[in-house]
Amino acid sequence: MSQPNPILGTMTSRLTTPPTSRSGHILSRAVTFQFALDPNAQQRILLDKCAGARRFTVNHHLARVRANLDVRSAEREAHGDVGETTEPSTPSLSWSGFSFINEFNAWKNGQSDDSPLNDDGSCGLAWRHELPSDVFECASVDTARALENFSSSKRGERSGTPVGFPRFQAKGKVTPSFRLRNRATPGTAPSSQPVRFTDPAHLRLPRFGPMKLFGPTLKVRRMIDAGRFHIYSATLSQRAGRWTVSLTGVAAELHRAERSRTNRHAGPVGVDRGIISLCVAADANGIPIESFEGVKILKQALVKLKAANQTLARTTPGSKGRQRARSRLARTHRKVANTRRHLVHQASRSLVDRCQILVLEDLNVAGMVKNRTLARSLSDAAMGELSRQLLYKARWHGVEVRVADRFFPSSKMCSGCGVVKDDLDLSTRTYSCGACGLIIDRDLNAAINLARWRPKEPSAVTLVVPTRASLLSTA
Ligand SMILES: [Zn+2]
Structure with missing residues (x-):
């Protein structure tokens, strides 16, 4: 093993x-x-020092890589040849975690040509022994990974939004x-x-x-x-x-009893993101399974957020009052984030406990059109997180997750007669069908449609079982 x-x-x-x-x-x-x-006070000082050491290490590597890239591109230009046949005479740096760790260790321990010189004549990073050496090594590995994301994105081998050159870590700008x-x-x-x-x-x-x-x-x-x-x-x-x-x-793995519960809802259950609530779940017979209030609670927090923002705006820059207002705003932000995470965890856990098959709409969160209404963008963000949690919790608990294709008109279709509307405004909260006269909550209608969704070809069922690797990378 x-x-x-x-x-x-x-x-x-x-x-x-x-x-x-x-x-x-x-x-x-x-x-x-x-x-x-x-x-305690001592540990707090050490925590700050370690965070500073991490920034320092990341910036050290990025500066070296940046300088190396710049020299090489200057040499290429000097050759007057953009073709790939001429290699610059300066060799490229290795971006692997191992070589970063080795280079940084040699540099900080005074064994490298460019190691820093101290006032007392010693060579190497003077404060290196104050901190656990792991801080430097993990920072090196993380920088290597960020650079790998950048280069694979540049080569077009990485899906999602393009990743740029990793940012230099400025104190006060990064967490x-x-x-x-x-x-x-x-x-x-x-x-x-x-x-x-x-x-x-x-x-x-x-x-x-x-x-x-x-x-x-x-x-x-x-x-x-x-x-x-x-x-x-x-x-x-x-x-x-x-x-x-x-x-x-x-x-x-979870206990067998957790993975194969007997009291779960047997048929497919559609889960649609709500406009007022976080999500609405219903089965194919039109029976509502669950509805999670969520966005409403977040909206209340947003009122506080707005007040904290206004207080901040009224203070004088650089004053004590400004500092206080800023930390209050940050605390409110933290509270909103914590509340949202808690709610989404509750909802996802409850759904995998109660249902055997879940049907979600295809949420291409990264590619989703940015919506200006705050409530909508909140529910989009929460729903993206909800589907992420549902995927891994479903795997843990032995629940099947199906994803309806992107063109399935879950909102626009009538769950009573199947007629599809041309257009449905986001502000319309009730679905009323012109063909059969059905009047139903908009989110419930969409959830029922999702529960009834069937793949066009039986073999095309999207049974999403996330791999261990993808779970580790999101953990
Ligand atoms: Zn209808």
Whole structure:
């Protein structure tokens, strides 16, 4: 059984077979647990330093790569030949995570020609020993990955929106964050892993010691103790003044009873994004299954957001009041984001618990026409997240997900007689059919149509089972 590479962690585990824990569980689910942290004064300083070190490392690599690219393109131009036959005399840099780690280690340890010189005559990065070395290595690996995304996008091998050259990390412009790996294989006893819970309220991280955290940890601790979850890495990030930790790793499959529930709705259930609610679910017989209020609660939060924005606008730039108003606005943003995430998790969990077959509309979120109405764009964003969560939770719980083709007129078709309207305004909340006289809630109508959707060819059923690799990359 191959174990993940301790240096690259999750990067190589994408390519290998799932690891096995010491209790014999096959860890094939990519799972992340997130907790808010309550660091002490010393830990807070170290957190800030680590985030700074990450920015520093990323910028170091980007500057080297940028300079190398510029020199090579200047040489190409000097040749007066744009053809691919003439190679510039300056060799191109390797963009791999390994070479980035090696180069940066040599540079910071004073073993490289361009290592920094200190006042006391020593060579190398003076403050390197204050921080866990993992901060530098993870930043190097992440930069390599960002550059790989950029180059594969440039070669046209990457789907989705084009990815540009990675941005330089400016303090105050990027979310302070960094990553630490749990340098232990899945077979290691929990008590000897570098990243571990020391008690229900404390997480130990290398160099940080036990750090206090909020929220219930019982579930994750039980999973770790039973060998059903292994932490690959801990990502720490600060939003609106609060540090959170995301523990990313691999977990065992859910219990058989969870994967094959007997009390689920047997027939296909259509899920349509609502205009007022987050989503509406109904079956082919027109029976509403569930309707999740969501956008309404978010709208209330938006009122607060607007007030916080106005307060900010009334303050004088550079004043204490401005600082206070800004942090209040950031806290409100954080609250809106947390509320949305919570609601979407609730809805997706409830749907996979209650239904055996889910039919979604094809949401090409990236390519969707940007809509100006706030409520609509909110529901679009929430629905995109909902379908992402439904896909992975469906796989965990043994639920089938079908995606109706993009041209299926789920909103415009009458669920009573099948007549398709030419046009249906977004503001129209009730569907009234001119042919059969049916009057029905617009979202419910669409959900019923989706539940009745059948692929044109039986073989073309889009049974979406996300691969482990795609799950890991979104985790
Ligand atoms: Zn009709």
